[in-house]
Amino acid sequence: MSDKPLAPAIDGWHTMAEKPHLIGSQCTHCDTYFFPPQDQYCRNPGCDSTDFREVELSRTGHIWSYTNACYKPPAPFVAADPFEPYAIAGVQLEKEQMVVLGQVVKGVSVEDLKVGMPMELVLETLHETEEDIKVTWKWRPLAANANNESGA
Amino acid sequence: MANEIAIIGAGMHPWGKWGHNFVQYGVAAAREALADAGVPWRDIRFVSGGATVRCGYPGYVAGATFAQALGWQGAEVNTSYAACASGSQALAAARNKILAGECEVALVVGADTTPKGFLAPAGGYRPEDPDWVRFYLGITNPTYFALYARRRMDLYGDTLEDFAAVKVKNSRIGAKNPRARYRKCFTAEDVAASAMVADPLRLMDICATSDGGAALIVCSLDYARRIGKGDAPRVAAISTVTPTFASGVVEMPDIATDSAAAAGVEALSYRSSIPLKAYEEAGIDPGDVSLAEVYDLSTALELDWIEDLQLAPRGEAAALLRSGDTALGGRIPVNVSGGLACFGEAVPAQAIAQVCELTWQLRGEAGDRQVRGAKVGITANQGLFGHGSSVIVKK
Numbered sequence: 001m002s003d004k005p006l007a008p009a010i011d012g013w014h015t016m017a018e019k020p021h022l023i024g025s026q027c028t029h030c031d032t033y034f035f036p037p038q039d040q041y042c043r044n045p046g047c048d049s050t051d052f053r054e055v056e057l058s059r060t061g062h063i064w065s066y067t068n069a070c071y072k073p074p075a076p077f078v079a080a081d082p083f084e085p086y087a088i089a090g091v092q093l094e095k096e097q098m099v100v101l102g103q104v105v106k107g108v109s110v111e112d113l114k115v116g117m118p119m120e121l122v123l124e125t126l127h128e129t130e131e132d133i134k135v136t137w138k139w140r141p142l143a144a145n146a147n148n149e150s151g152a
Numbered sequence: 153m154a155n156e157i158a159i160i161g162a163g164m165h166p167w168g169k170w171g172h173n174f175v176q177y178g179v180a181a182a183r184e185a186l187a188d189a190g191v192p193w194r195d196i197r198f199v200s201g202g203a204t205v206r207c208g209y210p211g212y213v214a215g216a217t218f219a220q221a222l223g224w225q226g227a228e229v230n231t232s233y234a235a236c237a238s239g240s241q242a243l244a245a246a247r248n249k250i251l252a253g254e255c256e257v258a259l260v261v262g263a264d265t266t267p268k269g270f271l272a273p274a275g276g277y278r279p280e281d282p283d284w285v286r287f288y289l290g291i292t293n294p295t296y297f298a299l300y301a302r303r304r305m306d307l308y309g310d311t312l313e314d315f316a317a318v319k320v321k322n323s324r325i326g327a328k329n330p331r332a333r334y335r336k337c338f339t340a341e342d343v344a345a346s347a348m349v350a351d352p353l354r355l356m357d358i359c360a361t362s363d364g365g366a367a368l369i370v371c372s373l374d375y376a377r378r379i380g381k382g383d384a385p386r387v388a389a390i391s392t393v394t395p396t397f398a399s400g401v402v403e404m405p406d407i408a409t410d411s412a413a414a415a416g417v418e419a420l421s422y423r424s425s426i427p428l429k430a431y432e433e434a435g436i437d438p439g440d441v442s443l444a445e446v447y448d449l450s451t452a453l454e455l456d457w458i459e460d461l462q463l464a465p466r467g468e469a470a471a472l473l474r475s476g477d478t479a480l481g482g483r484i485p486v487n488v489s490g491g492l493a494c495f496g497e498a499v500p501a502q503a504i505a506q507v508c509e510l511t512w513q514l515r516g517e518a519g520d521r522q523v524r525g526a527k528v529g530i531t532a533n534q535g536l537f538g539h540g541s542s543v544i545v546k547k
Contacts (some may be wrong), residue, residue: 069291
């Protein structure tokens, strides 16, 4: 393991806590959530608010759909050499009624996933730079971590 | 109908990976369309180009670039960029000009030279650009196609064999199209043996990017009658609607959907809303459609489009495919050009190429690919950032 400090790959889109949350925004007028966060204009066509609060989004949800990346994406993606395929999931957040895409953690393949499966948000390395390790949000099957926690 | 225009000329430069400047393809397509129409270039009073963003400034002002290449003759120009719907927006601009009485006959043209492999975003650190964000996080175009394909498998019971059957169907007919890039008849075994790209989609389930050019000569109905082409196919509708908030489907290039927590989920998905406006505008029922050219970015997506066009009830497109109804000779042939499966995508030309195919089909000039008795054709496509289009052409 590198001893470089951890840094978010994209600033301000998730907390760095052990149980991280995505940071979204919520319109103070119509209560619509946004991720990525935005605080300039509400995109609900029935609302012209410019006033938002920062909110932590639900860190668990259920798989809407899933796939994987068997080929190395182009830049700005920074790929490991050799390239390691990874799974990708779109996870439905119930309270926010939105689907958020993300990679699935290393070691979990499409064979391990099912539509409707409960998932939780974690942080994992996206790539390293000279100065730090860039981490981003990834999805992990809830059951894989938690023994009995998934039923709770 | 008051809002119709005639299509009196169609032309294409064959799709491929030729490596030439895009202008060359556009000029070849335009000249073929002009010759087909029998209209001298100097008579064209409006040149409407589909822009390409990959060929520098000449691509951003493609309408003018093509007009200059064909020889400046004082026509007005327009350039439209709307991702995969660029060609339809260029056609819409020409239609508006003609229906406003400002021009009688116009050229609509699009062409592209595309790079190898994945289409990639502009560089830098640009988290405000969703297209940059998703590539940085490792999410490419096939990711989205695969998420939709997996939904079909989960919701409707579609199988990998169904997806492969779309490729087999399209390659069989595309092999007869001299303008197509891929003209080999592939088998289900070929598809299954191709490399996995984004599970469940393999290389042969996903369309390539190609070089190509397509052009149309369109005019007022009065002009068409005056030159003896009063029975030419007509553009009966062009839909270029945007999505409606809140969309529950994650759309390229977004990393997340709208939140429906406050507004509720819009009942119609974006894809299904695109042809709806076209049907309404043309006063045509899905049951009247003779053939459809749809954007098969993936094999599975062709099945989605068939349902979005209301040619089959939701979830039943695979059954239509299995019964042979979407093949040539079937009840509602889909992608008798060979589709993107055989062409590969040349973005600003593709929506125009779809209309070229309908034009030839409705004239009865499609040869081995002819849909017998074709009277009404519809196109459909969708691209990035809320761009999509559907065009209805009728006899």
